[in-house]
Amino acid sequence: MGLIILLVVGGLIGWVASMIMRTDGQQGIFLNIVVGIVGAVLAGFIVTPLIGGAPITSGELSVTSIGVSLLGAIVLLAIVNLVRRGSVR
Numbered sequence: 001m002g003l004i005i006l007l008v009v010g011g012l013i014g015w016v017a018s019m020i021m022r023t024d025g026q027q028g029i030f031l032n033i034v035v036g037i038v039g040a041v042l043a044g045f046i047v048t049p050l051i052g053g054a055p056i057t058s059g060e061l062s063v064t065s066i067g068v069s070l071l072g073a074i075v076l077l078a079i080v081n082l083v084r085r086g087s088v089r
Contacts, residue, residue, distance in 0.1 A: 002059060009056050010036030013066065017073035035073050043072025
């Protein structure tokens with residue numbers, strides 16, 4: 001059951017991050033899930049030691065964990081945009 005929740009919440013986080021970074025038209029549901037989960041893992045390594053909290057991949061599901069994971073997904077999309085286009089949108 002934890003994997004299904006991770007996929008659903010990761011997909012929602014990836015979708016919201018793509019809406020914020022204006023890359024939603026380029027992504028499908030699979031890429032939204034990947035961005036959400038990879039962003040949560042990225043947040044676990046980079047964002048969590050700086051500001052605290054826990055990403056959704058830790059098994060904790062709270063407002064803080066969703067916020068940290070969303071921040072990680074936004075950072076991931078910014079890095080991808082920087083590499084692909086040479087600028088962050």
